[in-house]
Amino acid sequence: MASLIDGSTITASNVSQRFRRADGQLVNALASVSFTIPEGQFVCLVGPSGCGKSTLLQVMSGLLAATDGTLEVGNKRVTQPAPERGVVFQKDSVFPWLRVIDNVEYGLKCAGVAKGRRREIAEHYLERVGLSHVSRAWPRELSGGMLKRVAIATVFANGANVLMLDEPFGALDYVTRRQLQEVLLTLWGETTGSGHRRTVIFVTHDVDEALLLADRVLVLRGGRLVDDLAVAAPRPRNTDSLLRADLVQAKHTLLNHLGLERSHA
Numbered sequence: 001m002a003s004l005i006d007g008s009t010i011t012a013s014n015v016s017q018r019f020r021r022a023d024g025q026l027v028n029a030l031a032s033v034s035f036t037i038p039e040g041q042f043v044c045l046v047g048p049s050g051c052g053k054s055t056l057l058q059v060m061s062g063l064l065a066a067t068d069g070t071l072e073v074g075n076k077r078v079t080q081p082a083p084e085r086g087v088v089f090q091k092d093s094v095f096p097w098l099r100v101i102d103n104v105e106y107g108l109k110c111a112g113v114a115k116g117r118r119r120e121i122a123e124h125y126l127e128r129v130g131l132s133h134v135s136r137a138w139p140r141e142l143s144g145g146m147l148k149r150v151a152i153a154t155v156f157a158n159g160a161n162v163l164m165l166d167e168p169f170g171a172l173d174y175v176t177r178r179q180l181q182e183v184l185l186t187l188w189g190e191t192t193g194s195g196h197r198r199t200v201i202f203v204t205h206d207v208d209e210a211l212l213l214a215d216r217v218l219v220l221r222g223g224r225l226v227d228d229l230a231v232a233a234p235r236p237r238n239t240d241s242l243l244r245a246d247l248v249q250a251k252h253t254l255l256n257h258l259g260l261e262r263s264h265a
């Protein structure tokens, strides 16, 4: 019987994460977080610093085992990292000792993909992110924005059907950030080889970025999921989209969650 759950539907059920700090104090980084993200959705995860965003992403990627609760992708419980779940961190996830193309190919090489085929895939995604001209360069020769493009090309080349990005563009200037948002949205708009839409979880504390990118914004505060906003504005969106009444309203709601505004009556 066909499963009702697509290959990249994400289901979190009462996920909790406790840490013990060096001073012995217990921290509830995540407290009974539950949600379902259907295949193909672009979700932004927003919340004040220390609210548990990175912890949630680490649990979702399999880098961290939750203290309680379960996390499933498709029907499979997440217990360890896997190439079908690609992660991009704020800090560059690029190996400095490998040329750009070898970075993009690395995961495929580890997965045993034949040389010719993996080169073809890497070249394809480098072209898609606009980096064909530096494929033989060393990472140290690239700007911060270009390194992010390498990281994006790499997760797509590895065949990820779920992408998790933790404040990936936070350290970039405004123009570079907007260009990278476009690159990511364009690639997200394309289906995988098997015809599936990729699911994206994108952590940001930039409210405008969330509203430009997301189908849906999940808000975490103090380790709890406190809001779940649908962003129905049509795509493609641009800065004018942010002036739409629904997005202005959503922006006030999100700023309020971040503690920047009192609630708008």
Ligand SMILES: Nc1ncnc2c1ncn2[C@@H]1O[C@H](COP(=O)(O)OP(=O)(O)O)[C@@H](O)[C@H]1O
Residues within 6 Å of the ligand: 019, 020, 021, 022, 027, 028, 029, 047, 048, 049, 050, 051, 052, 053, 054, 055, 056
């Ligand atoms: N490895 C750890 N050991 C102890 N405390 C941690 C650890 N990782 C995160 N924390 C704590 O958990 C809470 C959530 O952290 P984090 O997920 O990094 O928040 P965010 O990404 O939203 O800024 C914070 O109070 C942080 O200090």
Ligand SMILES: [Mg+2]
Residues within 6 Å of the ligand: 053, 054, 055, 166
């Ligand atoms: Mg974080």
